[in-house]
Amino acid sequence: MWTKTRVTSALGIELPIVQGPFGGGNSTAALVAAVSNAGGLGSFGAVNLAPEDIKRTAQDIAGRTSRPFALNLWVPIAGQDDALISEAELARIAARLRPYFEQLGLAEPRMPERFAQRFEAQAEALLEARPPAFSFVMGVPDRAILAAARARGIKTLGTATTVDEAVALADAGVDVVVASGSDAGGHRSSFLRPVEASLVGTMSLVPQVAVAVGVPVVAAGGIADGKGIAAALALGAEGVQIGSAFLATPESGAPEVHKELLGTPRARLTRLTRVFSGRHARGIENELMLALADHLDEVLPYPAQNWLTSPLRRAAGAAGKAELLALWAGQNAASARRLPAAELLRTLVEETDQVLRDPRLRPRAAPHGA
Ligand SMILES: Cc1cc2nc3c(=O)[nH]c(=O)nc-3n(C[C@H](O)[C@H](O)[C@H](O)COP(=O)(O)O)c2cc1C
Structure with missing residues (x-):
């Protein structure tokens, strides 16, 4: 049976299907629990959560499911995430965004104490919260963090975008490597x-x-149906992580206008852009993305740009203004269906069963006389 793999046994789940974590407010405990209760691995993107909120979120999810789930963090990239930004520089970049802030009735941003949460404090809170699984992107956490996760029985999933990154993660002792192709939605x-x-x-x-x-x-990256799952298994994967297709479910925290675009032809038009966060991410083209793309010298590095544009994106989501949002989506987001998460999971399993039963996939017997 294709559903029994080393991924399902390592993570203690029934189906080798991971709901990709969504940072930036698009994760909900309801989505994570719906996926985990239906046999997959629900994941919560905790990159923007303060340490105490990480603990609260873990409790909230654990109150909704007794099955395994993952919390997800971003490992800081040395020499990138710690760039010093002066107040004058912040004001120069903020000026480019002023018309959009005004359009949404938002106040001028003021220099914060920090542009992002401290990873070390987040990791400490996560280890204390002891979720069944810890997934991460952007690097390899310190040896001590991985050892502490192992000691607490927390399974680890590290994300690689190249073979070398996968080898670095495996050498560090992660339980599962997520191979994230450039087709994928988000960062x-x-x-x-x-x-x-x-x-x-x-x-x-x-x-x-x-x-x-x-x-x-x-x-x-780019997996949205049973054909994609069967293809991934044929390529040697023992599980899939699906983002955009779960972002379209009613349980996800994405703004309604964002969900409405997933599963439509417009979702075929995605680009990698760093205008929203200062770091490359894939999303559907919209007015703000294209307008800022003409002024790349007026984009701060991550996490400052992310901090700067986040009130704008939050307000745009609340106001239903899709043109001012970051419409994160993968290259196959147009295939997303607006089904409740558990139903989507069931559909994915049925479709995969069907594809794998297809006689055209069986190796053909050699013709007589060959
Ligand atoms: C809105 C959005 C936010 C995301 N945030 C994160 C994140 O915080 N951490 C992470 O590991 N992956 C993140 N991802 C990547 C997904 O978890 C998943 O790997 C990816 O969406 C798979 O590609 P697909 O969208 O083509 O299915 C995000 C993706 C989207 C669409």
Whole structure:
């Protein structure tokens, strides 16, 4: 049975299907629990959560499901995440966004004490909260954090965008490697080489990662139906991580206008852009993305740009203004269906069963006389 793999046994789940975590407010405990209760691995993107909120979120999810789930963090990239931004520089960049802030009735941003949460404090809170699984992107956490996770029985999933990153994660002792192709929605998590030099599609990345590492591999990027799952398994993956298709479910925290665009032809028009957060991420083209793309010298590095645009994106979501949102989506987001999460999961399993039963996939017997 295709559903029994080293991923399901490592994580203690029934189906080798991970609901991709969504940072930036798009994760909900309801979505995570719905997926986990239906046999997959629900994941909560906790990158923006303060340590105490990480603990609260873990409790909230544990109150809704007794099955395994994952909390997800972003590992800081040394030399990138710690750039010093002066007040004058912040004001210069904020000026470019002023018309949009005004349009949404938002006040001028004021220099904060920090642009993002401290990873070390988040990781400490996560370890204390002891979720069944800890998934992460953008790097390899310190050896001590991984050892502490192991000691607490927390399974780890590290994300690779290249074979070298997969090997680095496997060498560090992660339980599962998520191979995230450049088709995927949301941020590229490349940490060994620049994003532009690490754009490998899922179809090329997964089979190479699967032979390069001894740990089981989960394929991510562009998977939205049973055909994609069957293809990932054929490439050597032992599980899949699906983002955009779960973002479209009623349980996800994405703004309604964002969900409405997933599953439509417009969702075919995605680009990698760093205008929203300062770091490359894939989303559907919209007015704000295209307008800011003409002024890339007026984009701060991550996390400052992310901090600067987040009130704008939050307000745009609440006001239903899709043109001012970051419409994160993968290259196959147009195939997303607006089904409740558990129903989507059931549909994915049925479709995969069907594809794998298709006689055209069986190796043909050699013709007589051959
Ligand atoms: C809105 C959005 C937010 C995301 N945030 C995160 C995140 O915080 N951490 C992470 O590991 N992956 C994140 N991802 C990536 C997904 O978890 C998943 O790997 C990816 O969406 C798979 O590609 P697909 O969208 O083509 O299915 C995000 C994706 C989207 C669409």
